[in-house]
Amino acid sequence: MxxxxxxxxxxxxxxxxxxxxxxxxxxxxxxxxxxxxxxxxxxxxxxxxxxxxxxxxxxxxxxxxxxxxxxxxxxxxxxxxxxxxxxxxxxxLQPSTEEVSGALSLYVRPSLAQHWLVPRLADFQQRYRQVSLDIRTGNEPVDFRTRPVDLALLYGHGEFPGLASQLLMDERVAPVCSPQYAERHGLIDHPGRLAQCTLLHDALAWEHAAFDAEWQRWAGEQGVQQHLPARHLTFDRSDLCSAAASHHAGVAIGRQRLVQPLLDQGALILPLGGFSQTAGQGYYLVHPPRERLPLRLRVMIGWLQVQVGDG
Incomplete structure (x- = not known):
């Protein structure tokens, strides 16, 4: 070779x-x-x-x-x-100092950026004042050749051909809706009544996903595919599905790390039971393969891992 x-x-x-x-x-x-x-x-x-x-x-x-x-x-x-x-x-070529410095671009899915990453960024800025952080969001596949991106934080099953990836945190999912919607449709503990409901879909849940991929995956694991109705609304963000559900528009697949605050507030409930884990499903750190990552990138990955540990 x-x-x-x-x-x-x-x-x-x-x-x-x-x-x-x-x-x-x-x-x-x-x-x-x-x-x-x-x-x-x-x-x-x-x-x-x-x-x-x-x-x-x-x-x-x-x-x-x-x-x-x-x-x-x-x-x-x-x-x-x-x-x-x-x-x-x-x-x-970085200055000879103990303080990490330089520019770093992080590409993140919009829902995760808004509801998980952004509320934590003040801590990163306080710890690494010389790092210029550029956060970009989007649903399209990230092309590291043509976009000035150092690291991507993506939702999926860990399949990123030609790229290096590591699981940052797993995710659990379950149907969520407002208490009023569940009562109106008699949905509590009755999955068969999903047939009367409107399903809310994140049509871009992960790369190359079908528009109803999350619902089909959950229903397949629960054995209730026959109860899924044809009536639906689609969005391009998971948090928009959850927001629509909290305003009585239908039933969404809720990702626990994103919807837990709405559950705590009572705006959403789990009408069909608790969250379930799908093997391999979670949020992955993705970057081009390299023998050694730049220091600023290693620092960012370490900081993200600490944030997961802190809850």
């Missing part, structure tokens, strides 16, 4: 480092023209730099398709190596 660091050392001269920088830009955008705009070069100049790099390494780094390009297996490996070197360089 090719050892990229050895190959780089034996085949590259100092003049090739500009070509490596160009390669990283092209690999990030998977576009010669977009890389050219970033580097203030012509697309022809970018193409020539890549050709010279491929010749020096005796490797083909990109596959040229009809209207796009993609990395070859060796190109992907080189890109991962250079990303790791870039992170190490950024850490090495």
């Amino acid at each position: 090719l050892n990229l660091p050895d190959r780089l050392g034996s085949r590259l001269s100092g003049a090739q480092f500009a070509n490596l920088h160009t390669f990283v830009a092209v690999a990030r955008h998977l576009s010669f023209s977009q890389a050219a705009q970033e580097l203030c070069l012509t697309a022809s100049a970018v193409s020539h730099r890549i050709a010279r790099l491929e010749q020096a390494l005796a490797l083909r780094l990109f596959e040229r398709l009809t209207r796009r390009i993609r990395l070859t297996a060796e190109g992907e490996r080189l890109y991962q190596v250079l990303q790791g070197l870039e992170a190490q360089l950024q850490e090495a």
